[in-house]
Amino acid sequence: MKDLKFSKGLVASLMLSAAVLAGCNSGEENASGSEGGGEEEVTVDIFQFKVEFKDQFEDVVALYEEENPNVNIEITTVGGGEDYGAALRSRFASGNEPAIFNIGGPQDVADWKDNLSDLTDTAAAGAALDGTLDGVTVESEVLGLPYNQEGYGFIYNTRLFEEAGIDPASITDFASLEEAVKTLDSKKEELGLESVFAFPGKETWVTGLHLSNTFLAPEFDNNVLTAFDAKTVDFKYADGFKKIVDLQNEYSKQPTVSLDYSQQVEELFSLERVAIIQQGNWAYGSIAGIDPELADNGVGLMPIPVEGIENAGLPVGVPMYWGVNKKADENVVKESKEFLDWLYTSDAGKTAVLEDFKFIPAYEGYDTSKISDPMSKAIYDASESGNTIGWVFMGYPTGWGQDELGANIQKYLSEEASWEEVIDSAKKAWETDRAK
């Protein structure tokens, strides 16, 4: 009897282990089954970061799959900048490598170089606007294709400017900006304003990346690669930088250190409780979510004035690129390139990029009159006329902009550090990082 019990237990445990192992097995079989199922069928795995356009993107991909029945596209979306990098690394580490994935600036290119195929011969690379491929070109090989263009500056409320009697076109330098801010501040009551600015010190990307970029771009000739190769940073325009930080801070709702994006854009700007915010065209969605009328007709975008430089343009750049995995199957690489070409150069693709994704295209041959929101229009116009400054922050040492400079600006805003200390410590951190 005892023996019987024992063998029962043995059988049970064996079955359990068997079930566990079988579970692993069948999973693998399924995965390989879908790849090798149809002989002609090619599966392209896309691993991308832009959550905002996930649904529209999936619709467009479905359209492509209909046109090309032999291609099966699987999309995985993991949102938010930092999570994406981590998730992508684990995808590669697990061996389940995607065919198409996203890369940011030159640092990403350097990190992933062995996994990126040359895209120079694609039609999309040929159609890309001047300068948009700078950050991803290594030894004349194009390793990435731009998603779109984005830009930022001071977003202002046109109605409030009009009521205060300010002509936005007259703001061309720091002095005239300060003048306008003071006018707005003196009329706060009548305009129903809480303050003139909403300065989001909590968002280190706004201060440490975007704002600093405006003042560092001239130093690096507007070229992200110059910044990426620079061993030191001079902060030639540190004074102008300080003035803009001070102006935004002084005339902002307090405390600025804990003010975040949603407070700035949704609560304060969209409800017309502040007149000017430093943000980019991506804020369109947030503003439209609260007041579509304001987003479509009531806002304008102007450059951030840099003291010492006349008519500094809008900072316009490419936030993210598509890369194609070199280590994928030859067929998969070919189909991946074809898909990206289709997305950015075919008529159906173009329409989707403009009207569904609401992108500011980084390629030529688009009917730009279809761009509806005023900020994107201003950015596209600026990039066409060439009056822009580059996005050099993609070439900052990893983590330097947000974790070093941005955090130190918070320190400055809390009056725990002087401006000189902020700049000095940022310079030092840049040098130590680049000396490695």
Add this chain to the structure above:
Amino acid sequence: MRTKDLSYWLFLAPVLLALTLVVIVPMLLGVYYSFTTWNGIDTGEFVGFQNYIDLFNDQRFMDSLWFTTKFSIVSVILINLIGLSLALLVTGRVRSSKLLRTTFFMPNLIGGLILGFIWQFIFIKVFASVGEIIGMESLQGWLSTTDTGFWGLVILMSWQMAGYIMVIYIAYLEGMPKELLEASEIDGASSFQRFRYVVFPLVAPAFTVSMFLTLSNTFKLYDQNLSLTGGGPYNSTEMVAMEIFKTAFMQNAFAYAQAKAVIFFVIVAIIALVQVYLNKRKEVEM
């Protein structure tokens, strides 16, 4: 008891297998990576103890370690105090004790990330509005300074964990033999004496468990930290777990972050073991 024969190991096998695969192997790999220049993509070269040497000169890591220690000490004391008080309250002669127990335990059912955002709203909006109405300047601008960030985290953590710790104390308080309490009452002990000399030693095992849980939980805190303050202002409310995460994923220094994690693991292990050892000595055997 049966000797350790084949079936013993067979029954143990699934657990051992899982533990090896998801805990022991990754940990050994991690220790190995901490001696290299691993960047998350390739292993890189072997650099010996370089990462460990750098780490002891890393002011930011030391700051976060100190901040975490302060936070843990304050939270452990507060959580256990509140937890024990709540437990005494609901095991006493309160009418709605069942309802109260559920209510006190509830915060623990909400995820840390969401709690962080809820409390962020309370600290920034509600505190500011209440402060405005009753005219208390000190309620303005919470989370925008290091001190308010610190206390914000302590309040959030105590609020969340006290209910959980309460449950543990309740279990021990209810399991306490009534005759001992009665005897002390007959002997004329005051209620304080009864608590100090009878109840306290008997619930000592609960202290061991609760202290261990609160200590390791507060030391390893990440999600509440992330959603409540995000380390701000100027990374001054950044705890070790978050600092390590940022080193790895924002500065791309994976091997270096791994070295920090190893050190962190050693510290937490030492503290936890010492604490359990010390508490165990105070327990009484029934």
